[in-house]
């Protein structure tokens with residue numbers, strides 16, 4: 001039985017053969033980090049080679065490194081060899097762990113050489129956005145009950161409430177396996193301080209077991225990350 005909680009990891013922890021008994025692990029990685037260079041090379045799978053041609057896949061070297069790191073992270077969480085970890089993608093694009101067993105769930109987000117990866121015993125979603133010069137919120141993705149607070153912050157030039165709301169929505173929709181096939185405006189995020197959130201989603205009965213929001217410094221970049229973990233498959 002795994003202990004409760006989400007454990008945040010970094011590149012240095014990838015040197016360990018196995019993570020301790022966390023219910024879930026998540027990390028935001030710079031794929032160029034020398035600490036990751038020591039990981040055994042995993043050749044791309046047939047589906048990686050197929051997927052890396054998609055318009056949104058990004059640079060091939062980043063894509064392959066992200067897919068390989070996903071298998072390494074799953075292997076450490078499962079206590080198995082990375083060569084034996086098989087991840088496929090369903091018709092909606094959601095990653096599914098096929099082997100060594102079906103007891104692990106994984107989620108991925110990427111932006112260039114930055115990859116966020118999360119693994120848990122129940123469905124999990126992760127999303128990231130860089131913290132940059134404030135940009136006007138995308139009003140159409142917001143639930144009507146989110147708008148007033150986000151508009152109030154934006155009048156003061158603060159886009160952080162929008163960023164957190166947006167990545168929380170994407171993390172939730174990834175955990176459900178729907179991604180943006182669902183209208184994000186149909187999901188209400190209630191931010192719970194700066195480190196968590198709750199969800200009101202009248203279109204899906206599944207429950208949130210754990211949420212997290214975290215800021216990660218990556219060299220010159222600052223990345224905001226959201227994780228949503230479902231209570232049950």
Ligand SMILES: CC(C)(COP(=O)(O)OP(=O)(O)OC[C@H]1O[C@@H](n2cnc3c(N)ncnc32)[C@H](O)[C@@H]1OP(=O)(O)O)[C@@H](O)C(=O)NCCC(=O)NCCS
Nearest residue numbers: 056092093094095108109110111173174177178179180181
């Ligand atoms: C899931 C989705 C929100 C990802 O958004 P994004 O900002 O492009 O990409 P992110 O970096 O946040 O996430 C990428 C990861 O999302 C994951 N993903 C894709 N679809 C997913 C889904 N339905 N559920 C959960 N995760 C999904 C993949 O693991 C992908 O990682 P990979 O590139 O290593 O395969 C988005 O791609 C989506 O919903 N797509 C479905 C809608 C669609 O297909 N539109 C038309 C495009 S052709």
